[in-house]
Amino acid sequence: MKEIYAIIRVNKVYSTKKALEEIGFPSITVFNYRVFGRGKQKGIVDEVSFSVSPEVSQMAKHGGMKYIPKRLLYLVVDDEDITRIVDTIIQANQTGHYGDGRIFVCPVEEALRIRTGEKGAQALA
CATH class of the missing domain: 3.30.70.120 (Alpha-Beta Plaits)
Known part of the structure; x- marks a missing residue:
């Protein structure tokens, strides 16, 4: 098994x-x-189903998100x-x-x- x-x-x-x-x-x-988790790409903002402010989106492009659902x-x-x-x-x-x-x-x-x-x-x- x-x-x-x-x-x-x-x-x-x-x-x-x-x-x-x-x-x-x-x-x-x-x-x-x-x-929650993230891979080596450090999280993808477009993957989440909730709205993300432009500031968070910009930060994610440079440093990644903490975790993705x-x-x-x-x-x-x-x-x-x-x-x-x-x-x-x-x-x-x-x-x-x-x-x-x-x-x-x-x-x-x-x-x-x-x-x-x-x-x-x-x-x-």
Whole structure:
């Protein structure tokens, strides 16, 4: 099993969720609040959905913004599904511009369903 963390643009959550549902993976966790970050470009003013004063916009061009609002999606899946899921997340989020996000894939030692006590792949179904 693997866990997938995807840090994406705020406006891409719905399209990502829909794309994952279409390939048979409706179960995701989305951290919708207080997820912020920035990449090596130090933040992009045009990416935020709120108005930014000209002064802040000018400062951002020279020194970057402190953080940009993002969303964090989390899934745990079987190893054989990783490529298909990662490709789907990329297709739903790739614009070719800074700020498209990051995907991290990590090993999962065990999964347990609290309600039934199922373990491993059965806990994911």
